Amino acid sequence: MGMPMNKSVVGKEYPHVSYEITKEMIVKYAEVVEDPSPYFSDAGAEILYAPHTMVGAYTLLLVPYIVTDKELDLDITKPIVHVHQMYAWKRSARAGDVLTIRGRIAEIYSKNGSEYITFEGDIIDQEGRHVVVAQSTLKVG
Amino acid sequence: MKLSKIKLGMELPSVSHLVTRKNISRYGRAVGGFNAVHDDEVFAEEKGFETVIAHGVMHLNYITQMLSDFAGHPDRVKMIDIKFGKPVYPSDTVTAKGRIAKVSKQDENLRIICEIWSENQYGQRVTYDGLAEIELPGENGFEGT
Numbered sequence A: 001m002g003m004p005m006n007k008s009v010v011g012k013e014y015p016h017v018s019y020e021i022t023k024e025m026i027v028k029y030a031e032v033v034e035d036p037s038p039y040f041s042d043a044g045a046e047i048l049y050a051p052h053t054m055v056g057a058y059t060l061l062l063v064p065y066i067v068t069d070k071e072l073d074l075d076i077t078k079p080i081v082h083v084h085q086m087y088a089w090k091r092s093a094r095a096g097d098v099l100t101i102r103g104r105i106a107e108i109y110s111k112n113g114s115e116y117i118t119f120e121g122d123i124i125d126q127e128g129r130h131v132v133v134a135q136s137t138l139k140v141g
Numbered sequence B: 001m002k003l004s005k006i007k008l009g010m011e012l013p014s015v016s017h018l019v020t021r022k023n024i025s026r027y028g029r030a031v032g033g034f035n036a037v038h039d040d041e042v043f044a045e046e047k048g049f050e051t052v053i054a055h056g057v058m059h060l061n062y063i064t065q066m067l068s069d070f071a072g073h074p075d076r077v078k079m080i081d082i083k084f085g086k087p088v089y090p091s092d093t094v095t096a097k098g099r100i101a102k103v104s105k106q107d108e109n110l111r112i113i114c115e116i117w118s119e120n121q122y123g124q125r126v127t128y129d130g131l132a133e134i135e136l137p138g139e140n141g142f143e144g145t
Helices: A023-032 A052-067 B021-030 B041-046 B056-071
Strands: A017-020 A080-089 A098-111 A114-124 A130-140 B015-018 B077-084 B093-106 B109-119 B125-137
Touching: A017 A052, A023 A052, A023 B021, A052 A080, A052 A098, A052 A114, A052 A130, A052 B056, A080 B056, A098 A130, B015 B056, B021 B056, B056 B077, B056 B093, B056 B109, B056 B125, B077 B109, B093 B125
Parallel strands: none
Antiparallel strands: A017 A098, A080 A130, A080 B077, A098 A114, A114 A130, B015 B093, B077 B125, B093 B109, B109 B125
């Protein structure tokens, strides 16, 4: 068994990552998750909305920072499983939004021989307003 | 979309999807993430899974699809909070389910709390202990219990 994660990194923020939500990304995402709603799939619509999980899914953009974080010292040779997810939407993201993810480590704890780490992310639009708050917990080992 | 009257205990129309190996790969590519547990059978088996597993967030969308369809507009889905249970494998059919647990008036709208979960074809919960909040225009009415 490797070293436990470094609990002193709770509260640490990761570099902000920005990306634009394009029509192509939305149509592709809706196709892959097989959501036929015209709100998400009609590229000709005046407003094309992003499926709800899509914006949160892009918090994966933080993964390279997390797995290479020497302070956190996450043992990626262990099984890592997503065990809990929370999203609170202020509004749905739309094509044309430029979103910024502000991610941080919210909690690290041990239970029944496994370690758990919770990440929180604020996803902010081009006007500085919240679109969604995401909280994800991973079980390590 | 014309909504039926809201009643406590009422089940939301469920949403089912067949998960395929191809969809799991395509999902990973669509969100720009590579994680061997979703892409590499040998790696996934070494980690104790039967084979590659689906991304949790991919099948979570089956639940938000159910909520958004029921609410009638994407902006009416406000929150979900849920745990992941059994892994989802290629060839599994995942069915998202929900039940209305609480209804309250909030300004002109109805604020609705639903219990949410999803199951595989064996009835095992692939997500569980979930809660969702949606908001509906008040004119949909509430008939109570």
